[in-house]
């Protein structure tokens with residue numbers, strides 16, 4: 001049968017474009033750690049947009065914002081993201097846990113004080129809501145969210161569009177590989193849509209996750225060479241195919 005039992009979806013860059021929020025929240029938290037003011041406070045700097053596809057977890061964006069506010073060259077991150085991240089985090093002098101905690105506290109404050117304003121800094125990609133509603137209603141497929149974001153933030157974003165996944169697995173549930181393993185034990189087949197190629201590569205390299213259908217979301221936050229570097233069994237999923245019935249997805 002050419003459809004999944006469970007469709008597992010990344011959130012940021014697959015369902016939701018939250019670039020404005022990533023920048024504003026990251027800069028706010030970075031300034032709490034002493035980052036100097038930036039002229040472009042309101043607008044997302046193009047450098048941040050171009051570095052964002054390398055980001056794995058939210059706290060890294062705080063380091064990137066802190067570095068850009070200190071005049072870091074974009075090219076340093078684009079040429080060696082892990083190295084640049086490590087060096088700038090050392091300069092900032094905060095642990096990943098402390099940075100993630102500060103980012104989530106800020107997001108919680110925003111949700112509490114200006115829920116509509118915070119939600120409005122995100123948007124669903126076109127066609128996503130309709131596609132996901134069809135999953136459950138017409139195709140009987142369970143769709144779940146697997147994200148490195150905090151679960152409550154992810155749920156709040158989906159709620160505003162009336163979207164109710166079978167489950168939301170956030171940062172609290174551990175690495176995506178562990179979540180996917182639990183999903184496989186629940187029902188099969190599992191298909192996984194993600195916009196971060198290294199995450200798909202980790203999934204494909206894990207023998208416990210054999211058989212998961214891996215799809216790279218073409219509309220997400222991709223690095224310029226991701227399409228060329230994509231290797232089977234992972235497949236390129238363009239937006240039109242995502243919106244089409246599962247039988248039309250690439251195999």
Ligand SMILES: [Mg+2]
Pocket residue numbers: 010011012013014194195196220
């Ligand atoms: Mg993503």
